[in-house]
Amino acid sequence: MSKSSNESVSEQKKLDVTKWFESLRDQICISFETLENEHVGPFSEKPAGRFERTEWNRPDQAGDGGGGIISLMRGRVFEKVGVNISVVKGIFSDELKEKIKGANKNKYFWAAGISVVAHPLSPLVPAAHMNTRHIITSESWFGGGADLTPYYPDQFDTKSFHLALKNACDKYNEEYYPKFKKWCDDYFFLPHRNEPRGVGGIFYDELNTQNWDHDFAFTREVGKTFLKSYSLIVSERKNKPWTKEQRDYQLERRGRYVEFNLLHDRGTQFGLKTGGNLEAIFMSLPPTVSW
Amino acid sequence: MSKSSNESVSEQKKLDVTKWFESLRDQICISFETLENEHVGPFSEKPAGRFERTEWNRPDQAGDGGGGIISLMRGRVFEKVGVNISVVKGIFSDELKEKIKGANKNKYFWAAGISVVAHPLSPLVPAAHMNTRHIITSESWFGGGADLTPYYPDQFDTKSFHLALKNACDKYNEEYYPKFKKWCDDYFFLPHRNEPRGVGGIFYDELNTQNWDHDFAFTREVGKTFLKSYSLIVSERKNKPWTKEQRDYQLERRGRYVEFNLLHDRGTQFGLKTGGNLEAIFMSLPPTVSW
Numbered sequence: 001m002s003k004s005s006n007e008s009v010s011e012q013k014k015l016d017v018t019k020w021f022e023s024l025r026d027q028i029c030i031s032f033e034t035l036e037n038e039h040v041g042p043f044s045e046k047p048a049g050r051f052e053r054t055e056w057n058r059p060d061q062a063g064d065g066g067g068g069i070i071s072l073m074r075g076r077v078f079e080k081v082g083v084n085i086s087v088v089k090g091i092f093s094d095e096l097k098e099k100i101k102g103a104n105k106n107k108y109f110w111a112a113g114i115s116v117v118a119h120p121l122s123p124l125v126p127a128a129h130m131n132t133r134h135i136i137t138s139e140s141w142f143g144g145g146a147d148l149t150p151y152y153p154d155q156f157d158t159k160s161f162h163l164a165l166k167n168a169c170d171k172y173n174e175e176y177y178p179k180f181k182k183w184c185d186d187y188f189f190l191p192h193r194n195e196p197r198g199v200g201g202i203f204y205d206e207l208n209t210q211n212w213d214h215d216f217a218f219t220r221e222v223g224k225t226f227l228k229s230y231s232l233i234v235s236e237r238k239n240k241p242w243t244k245e246q247r248d249y250q251l252e253r254r255g256r257y258v259e260f261n262l263l264h265d266r267g268t269q270f271g272l273k274t275g276g277n278l279e280a281i282f283m284s285l286p287p288t289v290s291w
Numbered sequence: 292m293s294k295s296s297n298e299s300v301s302e303q304k305k306l307d308v309t310k311w312f313e314s315l316r317d318q319i320c321i322s323f324e325t326l327e328n329e330h331v332g333p334f335s336e337k338p339a340g341r342f343e344r345t346e347w348n349r350p351d352q353a354g355d356g357g358g359g360i361i362s363l364m365r366g367r368v369f370e371k372v373g374v375n376i377s378v379v380k381g382i383f384s385d386e387l388k389e390k391i392k393g394a395n396k397n398k399y400f401w402a403a404g405i406s407v408v409a410h411p412l413s414p415l416v417p418a419a420h421m422n423t424r425h426i427i428t429s430e431s432w433f434g435g436g437a438d439l440t441p442y443y444p445d446q447f448d449t450k451s452f453h454l455a456l457k458n459a460c461d462k463y464n465e466e467y468y469p470k471f472k473k474w475c476d477d478y479f480f481l482p483h484r485n486e487p488r489g490v491g492g493i494f495y496d497e498l499n500t501q502n503w504d505h506d507f508a509f510t511r512e513v514g515k516t517f518l519k520s521y522s523l524i525v526s527e528r529k530n531k532p533w534t535k536e537q538r539d540y541q542l543e544r545r546g547r548y549v550e551f552n553l554l555h556d557r558g559t560q561f562g563l564k565t566g567g568n569l570e571a572i573f574m575s576l577p578p579t580v581s582w
Contacts, residue, residue, distance in 0.1 A: 192563045262553035285582035
C-alpha cells in the first residue's frame with residue numbers, strides 16, 4: 001500500500017464513489033440537454049445548448065494531486081449551467097491540517113465530489129445548486145446538499161422541491177430532513193443583508209453513521225432526487241414568457257448570489273486557499289449580473 | 292467639549308476637511324455631467340446622464356453615527372459612476388479597537404472621506420477609482436489614492452495618468468510617488484489569479500508628517516489631479532466606436548473587479564464589519580458583469 005493512501009476506506013469503495021459521480025454527471029447532462037432540446041418557450045429560435053467538457057489537474061506537493069472535469073453548457077433554457085466532478089488527493093497544508101477532521105492524524109487526504117450550479121435564462125425559472133462529496137482523511141465522511149434560488153418564488157416549486165428532499169431523507173433517517181433543512185437555512189444566509197440566498201433545501205456534512213453503504217446510498221439519493229425534482233421545475237416554468245423588468249430584477253438579484261459566493265461561501269474560500277482550479281471554483285457565478 | 296470629540300484635531304479642521312470633500316464631489320459631478328453633455332460618440336442618441344443623490348445615516352452605539360451622501364449617475368458615457376462622501380463618528384467595536392491606529396487609547400473616532408468609482412460604458416475607456424479620507428482617533432492621519440483599470444490598456448493613458456500623479460506627489464515629497472505607486476501595485480492585486488487589478492496609480496495610508504496643513508494640501512492635490520487626468524482620458528477615448536467582442540471582453544474582465552472587491556478589498560470588509568451603508572459599499576461594483 002502506498003504511503004499516500006488512506007486506510008479508512010478501501011480502494012474499491014473509492015472506485016465505486018468515483019463511478020457514481022461520473023454516472024450522476026452523465027444523467028444530469030443528458031436531462032438538461034433534453035430540456036434544451038424540448039424547449040418551445042422564449043428564445044426557442046436559438047439553438048439548443050450542448051455541454052462542453054474541460055479537464056483540469058491539481059498540483060500537489062505529494063506529486064499527483066488528481067483533478068476533475070467541468071461540463072459547461074450555455075444554452076437557451078440554461079443561460080449557464082456547470083457540472084464539475086473531481087477526484088483530488090494529496091497532503092493538507094499545515095493551516096488546513098488543524099481545520100479538517102482527522103487531518104491531524106494523517107495529513108494525506110482523498111476527496112471526490114460533484115457540484116452542479118444552474119442559472120436559467122428565464123427569471124421565472126429558479127437557479128439551483130447541488131453538491132455531494134466523499135472525503136477521506138484518517139476518518140471519512142459524506143457531505144453535500146441541494147438548494148433552490150428562485151427570483152420569483154413560486155409556492156408550488158418551493159413545496160415540491162422540499163417535499164422531494166424530505167422524502168429522500170426520510171427513507172434513511174427521519175431526523176435528517178429537519179436537521180439538514182435548518183443547516184441549509186443557516187449556511188445559505190447573507191449576514192450583511194440579513195436575508196437568505198434562496199428558499200433553501202438541505203445541507204449536511206461530516207456524515208458517518210458507521211454504515212458506509214447506508215451513507216453512500218443516501219448521498220446517491222440526494223443526487224437523484226435533486227435531478228428529478230429540479231428538472232420537473234425547469235420543465236414546468238421554462239415556457240412562460242417574461243418581461244424586461246423581470247429579467248432586470250433577476251440580474252440584480254444574481255448580484256446577491258455573487259456576494260454570497262465571494263464573501264461568505266466556505267467552499268469558495270477553501271478552493272482558493274488550496275490552489276483549486278479557478279474555472280471550477282467560479283463555475284458557480286452567474287453568467288450575467290448587474291449592480 | 293463633548294465626551295465623543297477627539298482632541299487631536301480641531302473642530303475647525305474637521306469642518307475644513309468636510310467642506311473640501313463636498314467641494315471636490317461637486318467639481319467631479321459637474322465635470323462628469325459635462326462629459327455626458329458633450330458626448331458625440333456611440334450611444335449619443337441616449338439622453339445625457341445626471342447624478343442623483345441619496346442620503347444615508349449610520350447607526351452607532353454612541354448615538355449619532357454620522358452618515359453620507361451617494362451621488363450616482365447611470366449615463367451614456369458612464370454606465371455607472373458613484374461619488375460617495377461621508378462623515379462618520381462613534382465608538383469602535385472591541386475587535387476594531389485593536390486594529391486601528393490610536394483606537395486603543397481613545398475608542399471615539401471621526402472619519403470623513405470621498406470615494407469615486409467610474410465604470411464607463413465603452414470598453415475602450417478605463418474604469419477608475421479615487422478615494423481620500425481623514426481619520427481621527429487619539430491620533431490622526433490622511434489616506435487615499437487613485438488608480439486606473441483599463442480593459443484595453445493604452446500606453447498613453449497609463450503614462451499620462453501616472454505622470455500626473457507623480458507630479459502631484461513630487462510637489463510635496465519626492466519619495467511619495469515611488470513609495471505610493473508600489474503600495475498601490477501591492478494592494479490592487481488578485482493573489483488567486485496572480486494578476487494586478489489594473490495599471491495602478493498611487494495608494495497611501497496613515498500619512499501624518501506632523502504638518503497637518505501640508506498633509507491636507509497633498510490630499511486635495513490627489514483629488515484634483517485624479518479629476519483632471521481621468522476626465523482628459525475619458526474625453527479622449529469616449530467617442531471611439533467599439534465592437535461587441537470588445538464589450539463582451541469588458542464584461543468578463545469586470546468580473547475580476549468584483550472578485551477583487553468582494554474577496555480582497557479591506558475597505559469592503561471594513562464597511563461590512565462596521566455596519567456601513569450597503570449602497571455606499573457596493574457602489575463600487577460594476578453595472579453589468581459576466582462570468
